[in-house]
Amino acid sequence: MSAARRTALVRAPGPRLADGLVSFAARRPVDVGLARRQHDAYTAALRAAGWTVRAVPPADACPDAVFVEDALVVCGDVAVLGRAAAPSRAGEAAGADRAARDLGLRVERIEPPGTLDGGDVLQTDRAVYVGLSTRTNEDGICQLARLLGGRPVVPVRVTGALHLKSAVTALPDGSLIGLPDAVDATALPYLRVAPDPAGAHLVVLGPDHVLLAASAPRTAARLAADGLRVTTVDISEFEALDGCVTCLSVLVP
Numbered sequence: 001m002s003a004a005r006r007t008a009l010v011r012a013p014g015p016r017l018a019d020g021l022v023s024f025a026a027r028r029p030v031d032v033g034l035a036r037r038q039h040d041a042y043t044a045a046l047r048a049a050g051w052t053v054r055a056v057p058p059a060d061a062c063p064d065a066v067f068v069e070d071a072l073v074v075c076g077d078v079a080v081l082g083r084a085a086a087p088s089r090a091g092e093a094a095g096a097d098r099a100a101r102d103l104g105l106r107v108e109r110i111e112p113p114g115t116l117d118g119g120d121v122l123q124t125d126r127a128v129y130v131g132l133s134t135r136t137n138e139d140g141i142c143q144l145a146r147l148l149g150g151r152p153v154v155p156v157r158v159t160g161a162l163h164l165k166s167a168v169t170a171l172p173d174g175s176l177i178g179l180p181d182a183v184d185a186t187a188l189p190y191l192r193v194a195p196d197p198a199g200a201h202l203v204v205l206g207p208d209h210v211l212l213a214a215s216a217p218r219t220a221a222r223l224a225a226d227g228l229r230v231t232t233v234d235i236s237e238f239e240a241l242d243g244c245v246t247c248l249s250v251l252v253p
């Protein structure tokens with residue numbers, strides 16, 4: 001069976017969301033009701049852009065399960081289940097496995113001692129850039145490279161962000177935008193500097209359409225001036241937990 005396309009996998013915020021991990025943001029209380037409304041608006045933006053939204057089964061014991069991007073990487077017809085370095089996130093893989101199989105994807109997984117979060121995997125036409133971070137280790141990167149059979153995989157050390165894609169993402173034309181000081185930018189092609197920190201992470205919704213956090217207004221204005229269609233969503237309650245627009249979904253184009 002070939003995989004369903006133009007599908008966005010999301011996982012609704014669970015009851016323990018407010019206990020999610022925080023490594024970079026200043027810890028503050030999270031309003032779970034507001035987070036649920038923000039998540040609804042996020043999925044509505046995906047639908048409005050033509051994506052079919054499918055729910056990944058809940059993992060309610062895991063506060064960070066809403067950040068579903070970290071649980072799996074989809075590349076063509078293969079879904080690679082990540083392996084969380086954070087013990088509190090280990091229970092997120094089972095639902096991601098089920099959702100990937102339901103989509104008709106072939107499922108592979110990162111095995112110990114490898115660790116890998118999907119937030120560290122940035123795919124472009126040129127290469128798959130993988131963050132060497134507090135969450136993804138060298139063994140995880142080597143395993144991913146083997147599983148992606150032949151695609152060039154480039155490790156990128158991440159020093160000032162949780163994941164590679166917290167600091168760098170790709171625009172629809174494949175060029176990169178982000179925060180050069182947060183990563184070893186020498187491992188990357190030319191990186192356009194994002195005017196706001198939250199402008200480093202965007203989701204490509206279509207050939208000329210991107211999704212950005214409302215907290216990146218200068219980046220939104222700059223990209224709109226370049227001719228891109230820009231949709232913004234307020235994700236403040238996820239940003240309080242080091243989340244960003246990329247980590248709330250896995251797009252299967």
Ligand SMILES: NC(=O)NCCC[C@H](N)C(=O)O
Nearest residue numbers: 020021067119241242243247
């Ligand atoms: N890919 C991502 O940027 N994921 C964000 C994960 C945030 C979560 N609170 C964590 O620390 O794991």
